[in-house]
Amino acid sequence: MALRPNPTLRQRRIGTELRRMREQAGLGGSQLARELGIQPAQITQTESGKGGISVERLRTIAAACMFDNQPLIDALADMVSERGKGWWEEYRGALSTDYLEIAELEANACSISTWATTYLPGLQQTEAYAAAVFSRFAPFTPSHDLEIRTAFRMRRKEAVRQSGIPYVSVIHEAALRMQFGGPRILADQLDHLIDDSLSGRISVRVVPFDLDTFPGCGENIMFVEGPVPELATLQMDTVAGCMFFDAQTSLIRHRSVFEHLNSTALSEAESREFIRSIGDEMRGKYA
Template sequence: MPPSKLPPTIRQRRLGAELRRLREHAQLTATEAARRHGATQSRISSIESGGYPVSADRVRNLARLYDCVDEPLITALAGMTGGRTHGWWEEYRETLPSGALDLAETEHHARSMRLAMAVHIPGLLQTAEHARALVRDVVPPFDPPAVEHRVSFRIKRQAVLYRERPTRLTAVVHEAALRIGFGGPDVTRAQLAHLLAMSEREHITLRIIPFGTGSYPGSGAGIAYFQHQIQHLDTVQLDMETDAGFVESPPALARYRAVLDRLEESALDPIKSRDLIHHIAKSI
């Protein structure tokens, strides 16, 4: 796909959406904003859809035009400029759903992450064999090369946990996800050992919700909450089998923060969580 035809990234779309919110808050139409900014209405619309790259200076000029005085927000938005992020995930653009690429890009830029999973180990904490077993279970099934392609993508996403300044991760996982046994006993034992090793890392907090807790706020849906420089720019991704759905409205973000807070309150502390993982591993 020629560069000019590439769809905007999730980061570009979010920047455009935030500029549109600022314009609407200022009660300006796109036509009025274009006239005052010295641009065309189509250019303003293209910026707001993420289809036209903008500079940090243009973002600041538009913010002033829209009477925005929230300097932390303006600084954060200016930091989202600069065109496409040529990350490793771009090599998968023709072969994987766009939501998968959006997920990798969002993980790359997040300051920290909060995850909650009921029946799956978070992808960022999966071994290759465990991931392979999951991908093979998809209906309709992928052929072997497609399985390996998706596994390689999932493992590459995990680089955010190993870089020089790794992303901080808090994961709440239900005991069910530890016991389902995807891939058989050997794969499960290796996966549990990997979870224990990762949970010892300073930037990773793993907490288990045991059977018998009595509730699981959020109806069991997988939730990934990405925290950014300022809370207003946080993002939620809801777990789907073959793609990724994103939520970014302030009321929805507040709701999912509350859900994650309750899940973390229901979970065992990190030490007791490791003890439970050890116990399950010995019973396999």
């Protein structure tokens, strides 16, 4: 079987979980290869996501590692069995891999939680606000590329809404007030957030400046739950680009961040009134 030159996020995640199984068992790659009767290079290729794996081989590896977390094994087997390509593959070559992997992550999510501090979550942005954000962060990007990025973000937004998965959005007041494109675009964007909150599909919660709840994370983050807790993923926007984290220590820490935010943020009704007040303030700037 030919090696994958560019394994997807999920293919790499399967490999990562297989490596964790092996390391938990205290086995080196060569030791596991001898147990399975294969070449050590096959272990390396599989764990990097570049080499494919069958469900049968997956279960054989789990048995050789005496790994008894059956829900995780079954979830990985389902991932191995997946076939077909996602809608985001249409954009391969037109956008960087980061963009595609975020869409892939969302498409396989069981629930999504976002925490926004610098700009509003991509999954809730209006087209005008998204275009303004991309213009701000990439001032030298050709207009055609900006159009593709904006269109892709709108596709992501629609895909998550159509999936119907639970989505909790916690937004700091700083992100609500940051103006991209001016007060008119922001006012329309804030109206859209209120519509989201009233739709019953998205829970929108606000953390005001005067609420002492800042959790110590200045970046926009998205926490995606998988079919089992071990397959959750944290995605973080940074100046250097998009980053993904799946170490259990990181997942546990950020679960606690969201628990803290959910227990202290304004209620949904209070959040809508807070957002509406900022929207009225913005409209006063251009009325």
